[in-house]
Amino acid sequence: MIFNFLTHNWIEITAVIFAILYLVLAVKQNILCWVAGIISSVLYFFIMNSAGLYMEAYLQIFYVGMGFYGWSQWRAGAGNATSFIVNTWTKNQHLSAIFTILFLSAMSGFLLDSYTDAALPFLDALVTWGAVIATYMVAKKLLENWVYWFIIDGISVFLFIARDLWLTALLFAIYMVIIFFGYQSWNKIRNESNAISS
Numbered sequence: 084m085i086f087n088f089l090t091h092n093w094i095e096i097t098a099v100i101f102a103i104l105y106l107v108l109a110v111k112q113n114i115l116c117w118v119a120g121i122i123s124s125v126l127y128f129f130i131m132n133s134a135g136l137y138m139e140a141y142l143q144i145f146y147v148g149m150g151f152y153g154w155s156q157w158r159a160g161a162g163n164a165t166s167f168i169v170n171t172w173t174k175n176q177h178l179s180a181i182f183t184i185l186f187l188s189a190m191s192g193f194l195l196d197s198y199t200d201a202a203l204p205f206l207d208a209l210v211t212w213g214a215v216i217a218t219y220m221v222a223k224k225l226l227e228n229w230v231y232w233f234i235i236d237g238i239s240v241f242l243f244i245a246r247d248l249w250l251t252a253l254l255f256a257i258y259m260v261i262i263f264f265g266y267q268s269w270n271k272i273r274n275e276s277n278a279i280s281s
Contacts, residue, residue, distance in 0.1 A: 092250060098126035099254045106258060109221060110265040112272070114157045121150035127251075134246045135202040138191060138211035145215060153222040169273040171226050180216050180231075187212040206242050210235055226273055229266035233259055 101123035108116035124146035131140035172180070191212065192205035201207060213235040220228035236255045243252035 094126050095130055095248070095250050098123050098130060099250050101126070102254055103257065103261075106261050106265070110261065110268050112157075112224075112269075114154060117150045117154040117157070120153075121147050124150065130248070130251070134248055135200065136207050136242070136246060137199060137201050138195065138204075138207040139242075142211045142214055146218060149218045149222060153218075156222050157224075168276045169224050169226050169269045171273075172220075177227070184209070184212045184216055202246055203242060206238060210239050210242055213238075224269075226266070226269050229262050229269065233262045236262065 101119045105116050105120040105123055108119060124143040127146075128140055128143035131137075131143065188205065188209040188211075191208035195201040195204035195208060213231060217228050217231040217235060220231060236258045239255045240252050240259075243249075243255065
C-alpha cells in the first residue's frame with residue numbers, strides 16, 4: 084500500500100520536499116532557496132493543472148520567474164551587507180497590496196467561473212494573487228511577507244484538501260509553523276541591523 088502511494092505520488096512527494104527546503108533556506112536567508120523553489124514550482128505546475136486548479140498551476144510559472152528574480156536580487160545584495168537588509172512596508176503600501184489582491188481575485192475568479200471548469204475559482208484566484216504579492220515581498224526582503232504567507236497558506240490548506248491533495252495540504256500546514264520562525268528570524272535580523280545603523 085505504501086509502495087503504491089509512493090509510486091503514484093512521487094511527483095507530489097518530490098515537490099513537497101523541495102518546497103520545504105525552499106522555505107527553510109529562505110528563513111536562513113540562504114540564496115539557494117530560489118533554486119529549490121524553482122524545482123518545486125516546475126513540479127507543482129503539473130500537479131495543480133491535473134487537479135483543475137488552473138490559477139495555482141500558472142502561478143508556478145510566475146514562481147519560476149520570481150525564482151530567477153529573487154536569486155538576482157539576493158545575489159546583488161550579497162556583496163554589501165547594508166545594501167539589502169530586511170525592510171517593512173508602510174500602512175498605505177499594505178492597503179494598496181490588499182486592495183490589488185482582492186480586486187484581481189474577484190476579476191480572475193469571475194472569469195474562471197464563467198469560462199472554465201476550474202475548481203473553487205474564487206479561492207484559487209485569491210490564493211494565487213496573494214502569493215504573487217507575497218513572493219515579490221520575499222524577493223525584496225520585506226518582513227511582512229511572513230504574515231501574508233500565513234494567511235495565504237491557511238486558505239491553501241482548505242483548498243488542497245478540497246481537491247484531495249493531502250500531501251500538499253500537509254505541506255502548507257507545516258509551512259504555517261515554519262512561517263512563525265521565519266518571521267521571528269527576519270525580525271531579529273532587522274532589529275540588529277537597525278541597532279547597528281543607529
